[in-house]
Amino acid sequence: DAMVIQNPRYQVTQFGKPVTLSCSQTLNHNVMYWYQQKSSQAPKLLFHYYDKDFNNEADTPDNFQSRRPNTSFCFLDIRSPGLGDAAMYLCATSSLPGQGPETQYFGPGTRLLVL
Amino acid sequence: KNEVEQSPQNLTAQEGEFITINCSYSVGISALHWLQQHPGGGIVSLFMLSSGKKKHGRLIATINIQEKHSSLHITASHPRDSAVYICAVATSGTYKYIFGTGTRLKVLA
Numbered sequence: 001d002a003m004v005i006q007n008p009r010y011q012v013t014q015f016g017k018p019v020t021l022s023c024s025q026t027l028n029h030n031v032m033y034w035y036q037q038k039s040s041q042a043p044k045l046l047f048h049y050y051d052k053d054f055n056n057e058a059d060t061p062d063n064f065q066s067r068r069p070n071t072s073f074c075f076l077d078i079r080s081p082g083l084g085d086a087a088m089y090l091c092a093t094s095s096l097p098g099q100g101p102e103t104q105y106f107g108p109g110t111r112l113l114v115l
Numbered sequence: 116k117n118e119v120e121q122s123p124q125n126l127t128a129q130e131g132e133f134i135t136i137n138c139s140y141s142v143g144i145s146a147l148h149w150l151q152q153h154p155g156g157g158i159v160s161l162f163m164l165s166s167g168k169k170k171h172g173r174l175i176a177t178i179n180i181q182e183k184h185s186s187l188h189i190t191a192s193h194p195r196d197s198a199v200y201i202c203a204v205a206t207s208g209t210y211k212y213i214f215g216t217g218t219r220l221k222v223l224a
Contacts, residue, residue, distance in 0.1 A: 006157075031210065042201065042214035043158070090157065094210060102210055103148065108157035 003027050004107035006091050012113045013081050021076040021110045023091030032074040033104065034066060035090040043090055049074060078112075086114045118142050121202050121215040128222050134189040136218045138202030141183065148212065149176050149187050150201040158201070161187070192222045 005024045013019040023032065031050050035043035047056045049068045063085070065077040078085055088111050092104040119140045128134050138147070149161040162169050162176040164185060169176050173192075178185040189196055202215040 004157075040217075042216055043212075045211060048211070092158075102146075102205075103160050103163050104212065105160065106150075106158035111155070 004091060004093055004105050006089075006107035006110050008110060009108060010111050010113070012115060013078075014115050015082065016080045019078050019081055019112065021078075021089050021091075021112070023074045023076070023107055024072050025091075025093045025105075026072070027093055027095070027105060028071060029093035029095050029105070030071070031094045031102075032068060033092040033094075034064075034074070034076045035092065036085075037088045037090055037109075046076070081112070081114045083114050086112055088112075117216065119202055119204055119213050119215040121200075121218050123218060124216065125219045126221070128192050128220070130193060130222055130224050132192050132222075134192050134196075134220065134222075136187045136200050136202075136220070138185045138187070138215055139183060140185075140202075140204050140213075142204065142213065143207040144204040145207050145209075146205045147178055147185050148203045148205070149185075150203060152199045152201060152217070154198075161200075189220075194222045194224050197221050 003026055007022050033048040034046045036046055037043040045057050046060045046064055047066055063079050067075045088109045090109045091107040094102040094104045122137045147164045150158050151161050152158045164176055164178040173190045175188040199217045199219050201217045203212040
C-alpha cells in the first residue's frame with residue numbers, strides 16, 4: 001500500500017563523501033519534490049520535477065542535484081555533504097497541476113547524518 | 116513576517132480536551148492544507164480546504180477566505196494525537212506549498 005517510498009530511512013555518511021537518496025512512487029504522479037527539513041523547522045523545498053522538467057529553487061546550493069530517470073523514481077544527490085546538510089530529506093508527489101489545487105503525498109523521509 | 120503564521124507554537128493538553136490550532140496567511144491562495152508530522156516520521160495530509168469546513172473523525176478544519184484564516188480543531192484529544200501540525204498554503208497560480216512553522220502538540224494521558 002505504500003505510495004511514496006524513500007530509501008534508506010537512515011543514512012550515515014562522512015563529510016565530503018557523496019551520497020544518494022532515493023524516492024519512488026506508485027501513484028503515477030507527474031510532480032515530485034525534494035524537501036530538506038532541519039530540527040523544529042518547516043520543510044524547505046530544494047527542487048521539484050514537473051514531468052521531466054527540473055525546477056531548482058533559487059537558494060538551493062549547487063551541492064544538491066537531482067535525477068528523475070522515469071515517472072516513478074527520483075534521486076537526490078549530495079555531492080560533498082557538509083555537517084550542515086544533516087537533516088531529514090522528504091520526498092513528495094502530486095498529480096498534474098492546473099486541474100485545481102492538489103494534495104502533496106509525502107514519503108516517510110530519510111534522516112541523513114554526516115560524520 | 117512569515118507569509119503563513121501559526122499559533123500557538125507549542126500546546127500541551129490533557130486527554131479529552133478540545134484543541135484549536137490557528138493559521139493566518141497573507142497571500143492569495145488556491146488551497147490551504149493541514150498536515151500532521153509525528154516525531155521522526157513523514158508528513159500526512161489531513162485536509163485540503165478551499166472554502167468552508169471539513170470533518171474527518173475527531174478532526175475539523177475550517178477556513179475563512181475573506182479573513183485569510185483557518186483553524187484545525189481536535190475533539191476529545193488523545194495522546195496519539197501528539198504530533199506537529201503544519202499549515203501549508205498553495206498560492207494562487209502555483210502548486211508549491213508555503214509552510215507555517217508548525218504547532219507542536221502534546222496530549223497527556
